[in-house]
Amino acid sequence: MNRYETIANNLATQIREGLLPAGARLPSLRHLIAQYGVSQSTVFRAYSLLEQWGLVRAEERAGYFVTKGATVNETVRGEGLATEPRKVDISDLVFSVLESARHADIVPLGSAFPSPQLFPTARLLKSLVAGTRSLTPWNTVEDLPPGNDHLRQQISLRYVGTGMSVSPNEILITNGALEALNLCLMAVTRPGDLVAVESPGFYAALQAIERLDLRAVEIPVDPVSGLDLEALQSALDQHPIRACWFMPNFQNPTGTSLSADKKRALVELLRRREVPLIEDDVYQELHFSRDRPLPAKAFDTQGLVMHCSSFSKTLAPGYRIGWTAAGRFSDKVRRLKLMTTLSACIPAQAGVADYLEHGGYDKHLRSLRSSFQSQLERMETALHRWLPSPVRWVRPTGGYLLWLQLPQSVKAMELHALASARGISIAPGPIFSATHGFQDCIRLNFGHPWDNRFENAIRELAEILDDPSIHG
Amino acid sequence: MNRYETIANNLATQIREGLLPAGARLPSLRHLIAQYGVSQSTVFRAYSLLEQWGLVRAEERAGYFVTKGATVNETVRGEGLATEPRKVDISDLVFSVLESARHADIVPLGSAFPSPQLFPTARLLKSLVAGTRSLTPWNTVEDLPPGNDHLRQQISLRYVGTGMSVSPNEILITNGALEALNLCLMAVTRPGDLVAVESPGFYAALQAIERLDLRAVEIPVDPVSGLDLEALQSALDQHPIRACWFMPNFQNPTGTSLSADKKRALVELLRRREVPLIEDDVYQELHFSRDRPLPAKAFDTQGLVMHCSSFSKTLAPGYRIGWTAAGRFSDKVRRLKLMTTLSACIPAQAGVADYLEHGGYDKHLRSLRSSFQSQLERMETALHRWLPSPVRWVRPTGGYLLWLQLPQSVKAMELHALASARGISIAPGPIFSATHGFQDCIRLNFGHPWDNRFENAIRELAEILDDPSIHG
Known part of the structure; x- marks a missing residue:
């Protein structure tokens, strides 16, 4: 990836997140030269790329300005209100999508897994x-639940690495x-609960x-700032919610994270009502910034947060x-594990x-994160190159999933069907909500080493987007 | 084990199962000499041992006769009627018993596992x-459910070994x-079902x-002939039973098996009502007779039997x-697996x-079965030696579990508590029924190489049985 592409991508991110709103002037030539330590011509190439992507327009002698509609819009930001409680009927849809993404010869843009080739299999x-x-x-x-002692000690040590103290005895x-x-969900709910x-x-x-x-109440996630705590609060006021299942770090599918302050506020909100939080934190180690983000559990003093993670990702x-x-809830969960x-x-x-102690996990993680970051840059460049400008996204700061907002007329399930027929999997928006909404969104996976297969797949998605049959 | 002990054990089994009822004359000296190819003095030592065990008495010049009360009595045979449907509340009891049996320094007579030392760990x-x-x-x-192709092929081949045809595609x-x-139970029931x-x-x-x-209807198991099909039929007539969970081979805890005819009749009974059978067959490979017994699934032509097994035992x-x-139900179960x-x-x-193909599984199984058989003989001998004569059992023909009926006044939970305090685990009868019945029964494990620890543990159980506090 060239320097000018990196600069363009960074500016594009600020535009889409609204930090540079419609009509705003881009940072000056001089500013960018100083910021990035590059030549004048590099900055011009970055400006020109942004113009090509439809995100900015040049005004003679005045500079470059953000175009209308370049910011991530309201649809992808969610509706700002929790849904009414509802029964869920989504499994058939999910399975039909998962099945179509299973074979190694499919381009796995819809996969939930990173490339297995990035893992230290031999070591x-x-x-x-x-x-x-x-x-x-x-x-x-003896290694029946809670599990192997050595492993639980090693996991406890990783919590220490973020300044948290979690006893091996708490770990199952x-x-x-x-x-x-x-198991955590089963431990804190009974049939019919919200x-x-x-x-x-x-x-x-x-x-x-x-x-x-059970029944679901869906709380909107803003792709920039994450879970809408006001909507959560009002849902808690209106309904007898028995548990929450959230992903405060690198949320699936949006890739967004809660700030430390919002995590603290979330835990406080739930503490007052004694509502347990099932915290899915499987991408925590895949942060692109220097420091590993804290889980919400770090702010929990009441034992209400059930922190869940794994080595699978x-x-x-x-x-x-x-x-x-x-x-x-540790004892209850341990018993459910024994029974099932x-x-x-x-x-x-x-x-x-043994690997955690001797294998060089931190070194492997640094390499893995760096692969994901460069793959993300390649994917963003390809998206800019091939996809029409009304396609929008927020750059994730960790993980390997990108949530894409397509033109509002697009029907993601039809796009999914046509892409499948061409050997490309995508994860269509409707599988991420019991409302079957998010029809104009898809989730893409950048967890695979970038190559021509992926470049061509993005180009083909652009072709499919030109097909009138996928527009409603 | 000496020849005379083997002969005595075999006769004891016939007595307890009622093949030699109270008052019957034992087979003659001449008959036993011919049957076992042993000397006269060996047969006399066997007679004398049976007399010592309280199972027979000598009548001068007439021979040896079975004493009253030597047969397994009505309590251990079950009451002959299904229970009324009931909610189940057993987990606390089971966990308290399991916890007390977990440490390697406890004599594991109550364990559900055979000795891990009997397995080919290095190979x-x-x-x-x-x-x-x-x-x-x-x-x-790609090895997501249904699982590794090679393994499913190898499992399919083991079905072929009993003359059954089960496609790798059916195996999850x-x-x-x-x-x-x-998973099978979840696939065929909804909350509230029987x-x-x-x-x-x-x-x-x-x-x-x-x-x-869910709610349970308990069908009595006769320790000699197994599940009471008449009681099952009448329970099916009376209640809307949605599924059955049975163990037709070497049932846990009684060790009893259904004959092939009874398995066929069971499958036919369920077929007429379209009730699925969840068949737990984890001990199938641990048969003491020459041939591996068929599962009930062998008689199923309707896909109603869900056959479950493992390599854990x-x-x-x-x-x-x-x-x-x-x-x-294969598809439904596969989906539940994917979701959980x-x-x-x-x-x-x-x-x-790889082990199934190259490791010598059949050779290992022959050796394992032979260990269990000889351990059973050692345990039976120790039981005869140390325990008072009203203790009764039916010799299992496979597996590694022995169901013992103690004098009716015994309270197995109290026996369990006192034995635990002495470092001996047993599995008390009440954990095997939602009625918390079988107070006078315990399950013992003969899956461990016999040694002085076990011999002493049986002797200590005898001492505890003399303690008035365990009698009701």
Whole structure:
């Protein structure tokens, strides 16, 4: 990626997030030269690229100004109100989308996983062998929930790395974060209960609500500032909400995060009502800024936050090792684990523990984050190059998912069908809400090394967007 | 074990099962000499042992006759009637018992697992490495449910070994049989539904029913002939039973099996009413007779039987690899798996597949079965030696669990508490029924190499049985 592309991308982000609103003048030539330490011609090429993308227009002798409609608009920002409680009926839709994204020869823009090629498979196998050798036969009996002691200590140490203190005794090892989240939800609800989720939000939360005969209240997520706390507060006032299932860091699908202040306010809001928070934090380690963001759990003094995460998105997708630190609900969750799947794979637990101690996890994470960041830049450049200008997004600051707002006439399910037929998967907006809304949004995955397949897939999506049949 | 002990044990089994009823004459000296090819003095020592155990008495010049009360009595045979449907409230009881049995320094007579020392740990690790090496990074995406192809083919081949044809496509890999059973139950019930279970029966079935807000109807299990089909039929006539969860082979806790004719009749009974059967068959491979018993699924032509099993009791307890072949419910179960835990550990799946193909599973199973058989003989001998004569049991023909009927005045929960205090775990009868009945029964585990610890533990149980505080 060239310097001028980076500068253009950065300015584009400020425009879309409204920091440079419609009609605003772009930073001056002199300013950008000083800021980036580049030549005049580099800045001109950046200006020119932004113009080409339809985000700015040049006014002779006056400079470059942001065009109307370049900011992320109201639709993608959500409606500002929680939905009424509703039964959820989404699984068929989700499964039909997931099925179409499963084969290795599909361009996996709709996938929920990063490329498995980015993980240290060989080094991890070494740890799997060392960890398994270190087990006695009795560990198969003793490592029942809460799980392998060594692994729980290593996870506890990672909390220390963000300044948090979470005892190994609070940590329960699960079959990936998905099981942790499901067990936590089961621990704090009964059939018929109301659960607050994000909108748009992770479809697995909606599926769990459907499966357990619960009802969902959807709280809007602003793609810039994250979960709408006012909407949450008013939903809590109106409805007997029994639990929340939120993702404060690098939210799926929008990629947005709550600030530390908002996390603190969220926890305080729930504390006053004694409502437990199931916190999905699987992307925490995938931050692009220097420091790992805190989870909401860092602000919890009451044991109300059930923090769930895993190594599936950062290290070992197939090992199915996740965990929860479930606060005051720990015992209940541990019992549910014993009753439903007994324990996670014991050699895999020992292998991940060995890797965390000896494998160089932090070095691997730095490399992984850097790959995702450069892949994001490549994807943004391709989107600018191929897609018509009314396509908008907010640049995520971590993770590997990009939430795209298409022209309002687009029907994402039709786009999905046509893209599938060309061997390209996308995740259409309607799978992220029980309302089946977000028809004009799609989620793209930049967790794969960028190559011509992806470049061509973006070009093909642009072709499909020209097809009248996908517009309502 | 000496020959005379074997002969005495065999005769004791016939007496307890009622094949030699009270007052019957034992087979003659000449007959036993011919049958076992032993000397006269060996047979006399066997007679004398039976007399010592209180099962027979000598009548001068007439021979040996079975004493009154030597047969397994009505209590252990069950009451012959299904219970009324009831909510289940058993988990606290089960957990308190399981917790007390977890540490390696407890004599694990109450454990549900065989000794991990009997498994080919080193050979399996070799397969784990080979299997994991054979995976491509993409397998972490492609081996989502239904699971690793190679493993499903190997499991399908084991069905062929009993003459059954189960397609790899029907097989779903799960986190042990426990998850398979739970997913199957979830697939065919809704909160409030009635489920028929065995009485006494596996507590995990009762826990699942409690967790999912279902209600249980308990069908009596006769320790000799197994599930009471007449009681089942009348329960089906009286109540809208939505599913059955049964264990036709080496039932937990009684160790009893249904004959092939009874399995056929069971499947036919359920077929007429379109009631699905969740078949727990985790001990199938642990048969003491020459041939592997058929599951009930072998008689199913309608896809109503959901056959569940695993490698946890036969090969690899900590790998957490089980499966279900769920007939017409396969798709639904697969979706539930995707929604709750996504997939089983992928290296572990590949490892077990490699072992099944190259590791010598059948040889290992022969050795395992032979260990269990000889451990059972040692346990029976110790029981005869130390426990007062009104203790009764039916010799299991497979597995590693023995169901013991104590004098009727015994309270098994009190026995459990006193035994725990002495470092001995037992599984008390009341955890095997939502009625909390079977107060005078306990389940013992003979899945561990016999040694002085076990011998002493049986002796200590005898001492505790002399304690008046455990008698009601």
